[in-house]
Amino acid sequence: MLPRKICALAAALAGVTTLSACSGHGNSGAAPQAARLPAVQASRSHCGEGWTSAQAGVIRLNVRNTDVNAAEVYLADTSGKLYGEIDPLGPNATAVLTAQLSAGSYHLRCSVNDGDPVDGPTVKVTGTGRGTQGVEPVSSADLVPAVIGYQKWVRSRLTTLQTQTDALVRRLRAGDRAAAQAAWKTANHTWHTMGAAYGAFGATGDAIDGDAHGLALGVKDPGWTGLLRIEYGLWHGESPSSLGKLGTALRTDLSKLAGQLQTTQFQPLDVVKRAHEISEDTLQQTLTGNHDYGAHVQLDEALAELEGTTQVLSALRPLLAPRYAGLTRVDALITKSTKDIHAQPDWQAPASGRAPSTGHAVVDADIAQLTELLAPVPTRLEPRVA
Amino acid sequence: MLQAGALTAGAGALTAALRAGGSSASAAPASSPRRAMSDFHGTHQNAALGSPLPAAIFTSFNLTVTDRAGLTELLHTLTDRLRALTSGGIPTPVGVTTTDGTGILGPDTPTNALESILALGSGVFTDRFGLGAAKPRGLRPMDTFPNDQLDPAWCGGDLLLTVQSHDRDIVTNALREICRSTRGAMQIRWKQDAFSAPPRPSGAPRNLLGFKDGIAGPDTSNNAQLSRLVWAGAGEPAWATGGSYYVVRRIRMLVEFWDRVSTSEQERIFGRRKDSGAPLSGGAETTAPDYTNDPKGDAIPLDSHIRMANPRTPQTADSQFLRRSYSYDAGVDSVGNLDMGLMFGAFNNDLDRQFVAVQKRLANEPLADYITPVGGGYFFALPGVRNSRDFYGSALLA
Numbered sequence A: 001m002l003p004r005k006i007c008a009l010a011a012a013l014a015g016v017t018t019l020s021a022c023s024g025h026g027n028s029g030a031a032p033q034a035a036r037l038p039a040v041q042a043s044r045s046h047c048g049e050g051w052t053s054a055q056a057g058v059i060r061l062n063v064r065n066t067d068v069n070a071a072e073v074y075l076a077d078t079s080g081k082l083y084g085e086i087d088p089l090g091p092n093a094t095a096v097l098t099a100q101l102s103a104g105s106y107h108l109r110c111s112v113n114d115g116d117p118v119d120g121p122t123v124k125v126t127g128t129g130r131g132t133q134g135v136e137p138v139s140s141a142d143l144v145p146a147v148i149g150y151q152k153w154v155r156s157r158l159t160t161l162q163t164q165t166d167a168l169v170r171r172l173r174a175g176d177r178a179a180a181q182a183a184w185k186t187a188n189h190t191w192h193t194m195g196a197a198y199g200a201f202g203a204t205g206d207a208i209d210g211d212a213h214g215l216a217l218g219v220k221d222p223g224w225t226g227l228l229r230i231e232y233g234l235w236h237g238e239s240p241s242s243l244g245k246l247g248t249a250l251r252t253d254l255s256k257l258a259g260q261l262q263t264t265q266f267q268p269l270d271v272v273k274r275a276h277e278i279s280e281d282t283l284q285q286t287l288t289g290n291h292d293y294g295a296h297v298q299l300d301e302a303l304a305e306l307e308g309t310t311q312v313l314s315a316l317r318p319l320l321a322p323r324y325a326g327l328t329r330v331d332a333l334i335t336k337s338t339k340d341i342h343a344q345p346d347w348q349a350p351a352s353g354r355a356p357s358t359g360h361a362v363v364d365a366d367i368a369q370l371t372e373l374l375a376p377v378p379t380r381l382e383p384r385v386a
Numbered sequence B: 001m002l003q004a005g006a007l008t009a010g011a012g013a014l015t016a017a018l019r020a021g022g023s024s025a026s027a028a029p030a031s032s033p034r035r036a037m038s039d040f041h042g043t044h045q046n047a048a049l050g051s052p053l054p055a056a057i058f059t060s061f062n063l064t065v066t067d068r069a070g071l072t073e074l075l076h077t078l079t080d081r082l083r084a085l086t087s088g089g090i091p092t093p094v095g096v097t098t099t100d101g102t103g104i105l106g107p108d109t110p111t112n113a114l115e116s117i118l119a120l121g122s123g124v125f126t127d128r129f130g131l132g133a134a135k136p137r138g139l140r141p142m143d144t145f146p147n148d149q150l151d152p153a154w155c156g157g158d159l160l161l162t163v164q165s166h167d168r169d170i171v172t173n174a175l176r177e178i179c180r181s182t183r184g185a186m187q188i189r190w191k192q193d194a195f196s197a198p199p200r201p202s203g204a205p206r207n208l209l210g211f212k213d214g215i216a217g218p219d220t221s222n223n224a225q226l227s228r229l230v231w232a233g234a235g236e237p238a239w240a241t242g243g244s245y246y247v248v249r250r251i252r253m254l255v256e257f258w259d260r261v262s263t264s265e266q267e268r269i270f271g272r273r274k275d276s277g278a279p280l281s282g283g284a285e286t287t288a289p290d291y292t293n294d295p296k297g298d299a300i301p302l303d304s305h306i307r308m309a310n311p312r313t314p315q316t317a318d319s320q321f322l323r324r325s326y327s328y329d330a331g332v333d334s335v336g337n338l339d340m341g342l343m344f345g346a347f348n349n350d351l352d353r354q355f356v357a358v359q360k361r362l363a364n365e366p367l368a369d370y371i372t373p374v375g376g377g378y379f380f381a382l383p384g385v386r387n388s389r390d391f392y393g394s395a396l397l398a
């Protein structure tokens, strides 16, 4: 159930284009002063004490951590679904937990120091007010199969990329610009499927696809390496063979990454966040032309990034599908975005301060809508001890 | 009386009273009470009538929806969101289902602090939405006038949203929430933050050329004038009754140049005193300019802005319209001059009879040397959302 009448209305009408899980506004009149909110404890021994009754609708509790350790505090129903959270709440700290509940039985859950959660007394909520949808929590352990599956896929992509990079290096050495450019495009596409957004691969990732923006000497900076540096050279008249060294360095960095992927496991939270971060990156770096160093392959990169998002989602799907009805809209939008990108005749990132072309606006709108529809993925799947 | 605005002291007083929140028209101090906010629901978009507020944002969007169902859904969403943003209150807690709202208005958002005006451009009235035949008679892409230097990036758009409030954070929040809930359906084409200054020291706010602006015009409390000069009706498709042709022009002011012009020359250019806003024919800000005894323009030059815009003859009476303009301040140009000016806004019963006729009369006026229209568009402000079950464009899409 969606939170409020207006949201339910929007949802009823919602197709692919507008966000229905909107945050509406309660016509609550004046907010109760924090001082007059129920004073509720969070601790191992007194979890939920102080909360005894509530009317359906917006509920606000003034929760104080009376334990000696930090706590996470949740508001849950008898089936364990969550309706609100404070994460974290330090010892002695107080914060307001806000939730919107329909009639039913609820309780507070206190997880102190990441220990087993403790339930507070059951509170009967009465009245006819509408509630927000509850979400069954997900633990780190629940996410492990998804993380392992996704990481395995990334490793296989990396193997492909290493082979493609070997070909790139050979063509650079051979001094064949056209062939090197083609090989670069192939490798670049593969890399963009791998979800390298937002420092996902750390310093090694930066060596592989860092841009020149933060470098003291910009595109002339000798410390600049990786795919974008090679792109810059190949499309700015640098001789391919002079780029050979950069190709070799890229190969080394990819091997290093392969080693890291063998020994370290992705963090579950990172994988969950990647579900929307890849398309955030598409908006901010790809479609803006921010990362275009001459090849003008933004559309191809956007397609590769959609593929990357699809992979993350398919790993998460068993956990996500029962928790997020909007997933079908996500799937439909990925299909539509792919189609819209394929329909673009050519591509020009708008000059700064200029309005984008019609085709650009369509793709921008698709990806922007996708980021909105993917924002609930981390909020619902974030690993919790609840 | 059909003549509007400053022709009668009474109407001027009413205009001033609306500005000053219903208090006395005279000498409203800078800290005058905030004017009342218009209701979201009504036959018209009442926000069009209210005097400019301290903070506004003009945002033009391109639609990316491709069919009628998509457009209908978008207009529903816009209605729901703007209604909720206007009523304010505690945002609905989302639990862990998704991310919260912007939060920039705090946990309990101000009630009735926002006004909005939603308008459509001519590009919407095409067959892709099955609306080819529904176009308001005069609606079209904005004309290019003799003194214009239009930048396509600052022109046009399918949908214009103007939001206004006493506080900047309210309009910023509104725009962000609106965009968030309509991402896939429309994309921002251009956007201009704007403001209206407090009275200095009283009466109409001053524009960035230092002159009181927004003095003359239809009396917004006179329904007969409003239906003749502001709200669309006769001759329009039935659905459009109660809407209004909304012209927005982004007009750069060459303020450095202007500041090197003497006050008396500036006053002759406008036809009004710079300090008081009074017409050069005498009286006070709200006194009607008197052209009857001034056929040669000795008091108010024939080519002054106000005289060319409104010669106050019976023949030109029905070319008056409702001006609702804001100032904008947008940075610096390539030679180090400030880019600032006027977000000129005009609500019209009939686009050609009113705005276009007046703009043509103003061609090559002396003021033209100091201003450059660079953007804007012709839009049609939809009829109002009548009640909590209605939505923008319900009659259009019925």
Ligand code: HEM
Residues within 6 Å of the ligand: B005, B207, B209, B211, B212, B213, B214, B215, B216, B217, B249, B251, B252, B253, B270, B272, B289, B305, B306, B307, B309, B310, B321, B341, B342, B344, B355, B358, B359, B362, B371
């Ligand atoms: C940057 C551009 C402009 C500036 C600085 C400006 C400024 C002014 C000022 C100071 C006044 C006198 C005070 C008042 O009655 O509000 C005025 C009046 C007026 N302006 Fe403008 N204006 C501008 C553009 C326009 C445009 C584009 C139009 C219409 C096409 C227009 C139409 C009028 C009209 C109709 C009046 C009222 C005349 C009357 O009824 O006495 N103005 N303007």
